[in-house]
Amino acid sequence: MPLLPGLADWREAPRVRVANDRPIAGDARYVLCWLQQALRATDNPVIDAAIRLGNALGLPVLVYHGVREDYPYASDRLHHFILGASRDLAAGCAARGIACVRHVDRAGHREKGLVYRLAADAAALVMEDQPTFVARWQGERVAARVGIAVHAVNAACLVPPAVLGDGIGGRSGFLRRYEPERAAWLEAVDEPAEVAPYAGALPFVPDVLDDDLDMLIAGLDIDHSLPASAAFPAGRAAAGDRLQRLIGKVLPGYAVTRNDATRREGASGLSPYLHFGVLGPREVMRAVDAAAAGAKHKTKFADELLGWREWFHYQARGLAAPECYDRVAGWARATLAEHEGDPRPEIETLAAMLRGETRDETWNACQRQFLRFGWMHNNLRMYWAKRIIAMTPDPATAWATACYLNDRLSLDGRDPSTYGNIAAMFGGAPGDTERPIYGRVATRGDGSTRRRDGGDAWIAAAAARPVPPVSVPTELPADRYLRREYT
Ligand SMILES: Cc1cc2nc3c(=O)[nH]c(=O)nc-3n(C[C@H](O)[C@H](O)[C@H](O)COP(=O)(O)OP(=O)(O)OC[C@H]3O[C@@H](n4cnc5c(N)ncnc54)[C@H](O)[C@@H]3O)c2cc1C
Incomplete structure (x- = not known):
């Protein structure tokens, strides 16, 4: 199917995927732009594609963002972050002269199937x-069901995965194709202007909910045991502060400091903002390129933000079920299965793990970052994920537990990087030594943090950090839970 009018000659056209074979509807009021996770008004290719199409059809654009109470892991923490981003998305759209309507589903304000009704x-x-989680399954479902043409636009990556072609099996092959593309996609885009904002009829009364998010969230039927993160405030201004902090304080030493979990300013803390699209990788990378920091630090940062993050996006796009244990390398699943019956003296309950109250002080220090901040340092995440294999009864439960904790607690969870990294911790390169429980899967100690100056004291303090009394489920959610309808 060819691209819709206004898009074929667009510089960003490789971001666009034709998602169904339906026609453009006649007698329409607008082009609908539905955002789930790319919650920014500028440098947002989804909005820009909608405007180009609208201009070609002589129609205005209507941006829609909705949040429900029943999506997986809905909590004060996630709602606060999402609704703060949504507030700034609406303000940014207004500044660009684009109509943006929003809805928070709640008692007394139930609206079933809003995307379908707007469509x-x-x-x-x-x-x-989006290649993972609710955004992927919702998008696929809506594209299959509506009677109008649907285009899906990649807004999460600097280089749209489609330009790299299919079938790249490893990261080195990915980088070989990726690197020559990178510079062209870093160039700033000209944002198209709208003819006139949509001001016509709507099938519902949109919410204006920005005055007191705390009060709104307190009244919702969601997980209130997980509070908003004070360390990661919601919205564009907070994301901008993080970006400034990266340029001024983190980047000048990044290649050296990024592995040191004990340093406050060793890493950027940008991942929550990238996950929810409050910032796009182009904006971040352009700021990094323009910074005064040394080349080795910039190169290291680009390797993480682009070389790793976009590799996991690419991988997820090629997988039928990126969130499932089946994606772990076959050799790793086989060696873990061979050791499934091994004695597991370090097994822990889900409650002890969830609350960071296990017998492993370092693991508790890691888990309490998730609980308290909604974020964990990369170096700690590796130890944390590896240890879950020994703390749970079998490898599939270990996978489900790691995904559950990461997805529920971390602001950046539910992401291609979540499942890609956990898969790497459960697989990666096979080791030479055969060990109980792990087989040939490499283990990991906590020396990289303990050996730092003051490392033991830092871990002890982090493991004793006060955390919210988070509710404990009776069982882990099944994979199918993620595929339900949430519109
Ligand atoms: C077991 C495990 C689970 C993880 N789960 C997630 C997750 O749910 N969501 C998530 O975004 N990242 C995840 N990561 C990757 C990484 O730990 C985080 O992206 C990083 O710690 C975020 O902190 P930062 O923004 O300060 O990173 P920085 O060091 O400042 O890096 C800048 C950016 O580069 C990207 N990046 C850095 N390291 C990685 C990496 N290993 N893989 C992919 N991208 C990377 C992130 O977008 C990050 O924001 C996980 C890693 C492991 C080992």
């Missing part, structure tokens, strides 16, 4: 192309 008045739907 009924649309010529076409432009949505995000």
